[in-house]
Amino acid sequence: MALLDGLRVLDLTMWRPGPYTTQLLAQLGADVIKVEPPGGEPMRAFRRHFDLLNQRKRAVVLDLKDPAGRARCLELAAGAEVFVEGFRPGVAGRLGVGHEALLGVNPSLVYCSLSGYGASGPLSAVPGHDVNYRAYAGGLPPGAVSPDAGDLPVADMAAATMAAFAITAACLKARATGAGERIDLGMADVVAHWVGTVPETRETVREHFHGPVPGYGVYATRDGRQISLGVVSEQHLWAASCRALGLGEHADVPFTERLGRLRELDAEVAAAVGRLTRDEAVALLEAAGAPVAPLLTRSEMMAHEHFRSRGVIADGTVGVPVRTTAHPSLPPGPVPGLDEHRGEGWRAG
Numbered sequence: 608m609a610l611l612d613g614l615r616v617l618d619l620t621m622w623r624p625g626p627y628t629t630q631l632l633a634q635l636g637a638d639v640i641k642v643e644p645p646g647g648e649p650m651r652a653f654r655r656h657f658d659l660l661n662q663r664k665r666a667v668v669l670d671l672k673d674p675a676g677r678a679r680c681l682e683l684a685a686g687a688e689v690f691v692e693g694f695r696p697g698v699a700g701r702l703g704v705g706h707e708a709l710l711g712v713n714p715s716l717v718y719c720s721l722s723g724y725g726a727s728g729p730l731s732a733v734p735g736h737d738v739n740y741r742a743y744a745g746g747l748p749p750g751a752v753s754p755d756a757g758d759l760p761v762a763d764m765a766a767a768t769m770a771a772f773a774i775t776a777a778c779l780k781a782r783a784t785g786a787g788e789r790i791d792l793g794m795a796d797v798v799a800h801w802v803g804t805v806p807e808t809r810e811t812v813r814e815h816f817h818g819p820v821p822g823y824g825v826y827a828t829r830d831g832r833q834i835s836l837g838v839v840s841e842q843h844l845w846a847a848s849c850r851a852l853g854l855g856e857h858a859d860v861p862f863t864e865r866l867g868r869l870r871e872l873d874a875e876v877a878a879a880v881g882r883l884t885r886d887e888a889v890a891l892l893e894a895a896g897a898p899v900a901p902l903l904t905r906s907e908m909m910a911h912e913h914f915r916s917r918g919v920i921a922d923g924t925v926g927v928p929v930r931t932t933a934h935p936s937l938p939p940g941p942v943p944g945l946d947e948h949r950g951e952g953w954r955a956g
Contacts, residue, residue, distance in 0.1 A: 609636025614778065616640070616689040617680075618664065619704070621648045623760060624794060625693035625721050626660040627767035632689070632774065633663040640683060641666040671702040680704055685712045688781065689774055691719045695734075696726040706789040706932075716787040717777040721770055725793030725930065728913045733893065734844065736837030737762045737794070738823060739900035744798035745908035747825060749833045765801065766794035773929045780934055789932040796919045800928035802905055803920060821865050821872035822848050825902065832885035836876065837898035844898055851895035852879035 614637040618629040621643075633639040641648075641664045650657045670676035681704070684690055690709055692699045699705045699720070706718040723740055724730035730743065740762035741747045770792050777788040818824040822838030822845055838844045840862045849858040854875055865872060880888050885901055892899035903911065909920050918926040918936075927936040 611775075612636040614638065614689065615687045616691065617683050617687040618642065618691050619680075619699075620691055620693035620721065622650055622693070623656070623660060624763045624767045624770070625691055626650070627764060628719075628721065628770040628774070629664065629691055630660055630662055631768065631771040637689075639664040640687075642669050642680060642683075644668070645670050671704060677703045681709070681712055684709045684716065687713065687716065688778060689717045689719065691721065691770070691774070693721045696720075696722055696731050710787050710789070714787050715781045715785050717774055717781055717790065718787065719770055719774050719777075719790040719792065721766060721792050721794070723793065724795050724913065725917055726791045728793075728916045730795070730913045731793075733898075733900075734837075734896060735795075735898040735900060736823070736839055738818065738825070738835045739837040739898050740793075740795040741798050742825070742835035742900035742902045743908070743911070743913070744795045745802040745903045745905045746798040747835060747902050748904055749902040762794040762798050766792060766797045769797045769928055773931070777931065777934075786933055788934060791930040791932075792928075793917065796914065796917055796930075797928045799908055799914045799919045800925055802908060803925035805905075819866075819869075820862075821845075821869055822876050824873070826877050826880040826888075828880060828883055828885040828888055830884040833902040834880060834885055834888050834892075835900045835902060836880075836892070837900075843896075847895040848876070848892060848897040848899075851891045851897055852876065854879055 611632055614632065616629055616632055616637045616639045618625065618639050618641045620626055620629065629639045629641070641661065643666060645668055647668070648657070669680050671680060692704065706720070709718055710716055720726055723735045724733060737760040738747065744762070746761060770790070773790050773792065777790060781787055820839060822836045825833050825835050827833055836848060838848055842862065845865065846858040849855055857872060857875065860868070860872070883891065889899055889901050908914060909923070914920045917930060919928060920926060921939055924939050926939060929936065
């Protein structure tokens with residue numbers, strides 16, 4: 608018998624963070640049904656990645672834009688204990704599978720939403736990828752970026768692991784009380800929480816790095832600071848970035864061609880960013896809908912309105928990286944003195 612035998616998980620996630628979350632649960636015995644759109648999850652085109660993140664699951668295709676597909680999804684959710692979605696904030700609700708609708712048919716359901724910056728806060732609608740979440744969270748401190756810093760998708764994997772932990776905790780409460788939960792987890796929140804628990808260190812200046820595709824990496828700005836861009840395969844994000852940076856002639860270059868022209872195109876992106884200050888670059892790219900983030904220091908992250916509004920930073924110290932609705936996490940509390948509670952037992956309740 609595995610630890611999570613009998614746990615029923617309905618998984619509507621794609622790409623990396625959500626599938627890794629549900630694979631962690633599946634590897635501990637959960638019964639995971641993966642719901643894919645017609646044609647399948649886009650990650651299936653990258654089988655080396657897809658296969659590593661979708662083991663021990665079952666898969667069904669449902670068109671949530673079709674009433675019959677949506678009805679079947681609600682039927683499956685009625686018998687599930689966990690529902691996980693990774694849409695941008697607001698999309699699940701528009702598709703008819705938001706947390707209010709699903710908790711309506713299954714009040715004990717643990718509903719987990721995974722997104723880049725969470726479902727609320729100043730950055731909630733900003734597009735991004737792993738490198739952007741780390742940048743805003745102070746996990747890519749300015750001037751301390753190594754050329755291989757983009758190899759491990761830290762924000763994706765950290766958030767997935769935290770989500771699996773939060774889901775398991777919520778399931779314990781749901782099984783004991785019958786009360787479900789809505790978990791709102793932002794990938795940047797998790798990295799910010801990690802960064803917040805480590806004292807600020809001195810940084811050393813190194814060159815910027817480029818990632819596996821043009822427009823993904825860290826770029827120096829005219830004022831000696833840095834931004835991150837998170838373009839991967841999405842054509843609309845590449846086009847938005849090009850137009851914002853005055854590189855409109857490259858906006859329609861398709862993904863496969865971009866891969867073959869990595870250094871050439873990335874050099875043009877770097878040069879264009881280098882003509883702007885950090886704040887100018889962020890403003891232009893963000894207004895165009897590009898996945899951009901400034902590289903913040905730990906102190907800048909601790910002061911940022913987004914992380915304060917989400918409770919990741921509270922009263923000048925770290926709060927909690929996971930937001931729950933029915934059973935809020937406890938605020939920061941006192942640190943025990945040495946042997947302060949000698950002779951005490953467990954708390955009642």
